[in-house]
Amino acid sequence: MRTTINISDSIIKETQAMYNTNNKSKAIENALKDAIRVKKLEKLMELKGKITFDEESIENLRRAEIDEAKESNY
Numbered sequence: 001m002r003t004t005i006n007i008s009d010s011i012i013k014e015t016q017a018m019y020n021t022n023n024k025s026k027a028i029e030n031a032l033k034d035a036i037r038v039k040k041l042e043k044l045m046e047l048k049g050k051i052t053f054d055e056e057s058i059e060n061l062r063r064a065e066i067d068e069a070k071e072s073n074y
Helices: 009-018 024-046 055-072
Strands: none
Touching: 009 024
C-alpha cells in the first residue's frame, strides 16, 4: 500500500542505518514491525500474575501426548 507520511530525514537515515538498508520503505517497515512486536510483548507482560494455570491438567495433557507419540512409533 502506498502512503505519504512526513518523517524527518534524520529519523529515516538513522532507521536505515539500524536496519542496514538504503531502502527507506524497508527500513520503515522493519521499524514498524519491531514496534508492533514490542507493544504486543508489553501487553503480554501486563498479564503476568493475572493468569493462573491448572498445572495438574497441563501435566496430564503432556503425559497423554507422550503416550500417544510412543504408541504411534510402534
